[in-house]
Amino acid sequence: MDADACRSWLAAESRAYADDPCSAQDRLAPTQALFERVVSGDPSDFGVELAWYLTDLCGELWRSEQIEAVLDAVMSWVEAGFGERAAVPVMSLRCRMHLRFGRLEPALVLLDRLTRRAAASPRAVDQAHAARALGGAMSMQRQFATAIVAMREAISLFRACGDRGRWVDIYASISVAHRNLGQRAEEQQVLREGLAIAIEQRRWISACNTGSSLAEELLGDGREEEATLLLHEAETHLRLAGAGGERIAKELFAAQAALAWRRGDAPAAIALMQRVVEDSRRFSMRRQVVHRLKQVARWQQLSGESDAAIATLQEAHALELEDTRESSRMDSATELQRIEVAHAQQLQARAEAHASELADKAAALQQALDLQRQMQAELIERSKLATLGHLLAGVAHEMNTPLGSALTVLSTVTELNAGLVDRLTEGTVSRRHFTTELERCQESAELARRNVEQALALVQSYQHIDARHAQEPTRRAGLPCLIRAAWQRALSPGTALELRCDAALEHELPAEALTEVLLQLFQNVERHAYPGGRAGVVEVVAQLEPRADGDHLRLSVTDAGRGIPADLLPRVFDPYVSTQFGRGRSGLGLFVAQVTVIQRLRGRITVDSTPGQGCRFDIEFPIG
Secondary structure, three states: HHHHHHHHHHHHHHHHHOOHHHHHHHHHHHHHHHHHHOOOOOEEEEEEHHHHHHHHHHHHHHHHHHHHHHHHHHHHHHHHOOOOHHHHHHHHHHHHHHHHOOOOOHHHHHHHHHHHHHOOOOHHHHHHHHHHHHHHHHHOOOOHHHHHHHHOOOOOOHHOOOOOHHHHHHHHHHHHHHOOOOOOHHHHHHHHHHHHHHHOOOHHHHHHHHHHHHHHHHHHOHHHHHHHHHHHHHHHHHHHHHHHHHHHHHHHHHHHHHHHHHHOOOHHHHHHHHHHHHHHHHHHHHHHHHHHHHHHHHHHHOOOOHHHHHHHHHHHHHHHHHHHHHHHHHHHHHHHHHHHHHHHHHHHHHOOOOOOHHHHHHHHHHHHHHHHHHHHHHHHHHHHHHHHHHHHHHHHHHHHHHHHHHHHHHHHHHHHHHHHHHHHOOOOOOOHEEEHHHHHHHHHHHHHHHHHHHHHHHHHHOOOOOOOOOOOOOEEEEHHHHHHHHHHHHHOOOEEEEEEOOOEEEEEEOOOHHHHHHHHHHHHHHHHHHHHOOOEEEEEEEEEEEOOOOOOOEEEEEOOOOOOOOOHHHHHHOOOOOOOOOEEEEHHHHHHHHHHHHOOOOEEEEEEOOOOEEEEEEEEEEEE
């Protein structure tokens, strides 16, 4: 078909789909096959417009992974100027998919471009898509009030231009924003609006999802009769959706589980929600699986199934930790893949365009050099993101145990208190039983307090990791006094270690930052070089070195302890690297010391060690 015939066919297909959205299930496979043939050829306007139609079909059926694949195939075409009529909608969808999967940075970059492009467009529908993406970005940054305004504007624009696309889903996004603002009445009202629009447009999958969500919210308010009616309607909507509703059925089951729990049928509620968890593993994002697991755990706890509740919570926490790691890996891998593809395209274009002329070859070599520099800079940034992901994964691992334990204990205390109140009301509790229950509550509360204190101690240790320092303040100080004060603060009372100090110097020093570094190094010596209270000697030597750019202070901290294993030495300054990780040691001490030296002292720190013969840390920084 020529271009006009292709567009005529696509317009007819789009109208038929809008008339019967549930036909998306039947239209998806042939449209996908056509799209694969189109993208195997040269870039075209039709290819971009076909991609937009195909993503609408995928969205109707809740197939976000397929949407990502389609967008990956045509984004380079959009950036090259093809598909003007569908460009802004495609860019808006790509932006929202970035946000859905937690990729905020590329989403904001793309949002800036599509907003400017929509502002220059005469089509109101382009401005509607830009407002929708803006609302999603505001929600991602927890600016919920602003997000609601933007998404309401998008709905008004879609209505005004008579767009028949899948903008009904915006109501669900607005309801989430109201929920985060604590506005339950507004949240439920928005869900009612979305349900009415979904029914009006015969989008039965969306109607089932929205009705189920609203029923679950009403059950939370104790409005069982209304919720039951909504669930009957949602069952009807699911039947009308046909085979295409497979992925949304779990939302109906979740609301039915909540209703069973409300009616006191705990076994049925737990069994239904466990089915929801299994379906969520197949069709939903990891964070939605975590949400449902926590619901099951709460019901198991309240039903007296403490062991099952703890196991379910542990599974939820493990998924949360994996989600953190996966986000970091996915961001780095996606960006690296994009760079590699761009590099390959540049090489191919350069070879085809400049093969015959020597001058053009020289220009192409310069272009390759510039691209290589850009790739190096971008890879460095990706490395920083990977390190941050590792750091966050470690934080989540450390915080998981105390907070998970505290949550379980507090749930038990809540159950004990509720039972005690019921017995007091009924007048069936004896003094002895009352005292015993209070003692159990007190013991549980004390256990929860200790776990929360442990979590707070971890949080306070993370506060030292802060690279946002201006010029470090200095004060006149005697170096020997500063070293001995840090020694006394760092070591345990009654330590068998001996300090030898050769640092007769008084100068303007960044005392606070230097003390922080010494604390970390002295604590590292006690814990690792001479563990178990062993005796030993630690020697600190200071030397002032005049240089052309000002005086530098070189400080050496030397011990004759166990030394650092050869396989650990290259990673000794990395976060969460420790031979005692998980035994009260976070593995952050030397990482904090390195960050402090680099960012606050504007210097460098190195280590030299031989196993069994001790080690030496050298710190060098300007003081002139």
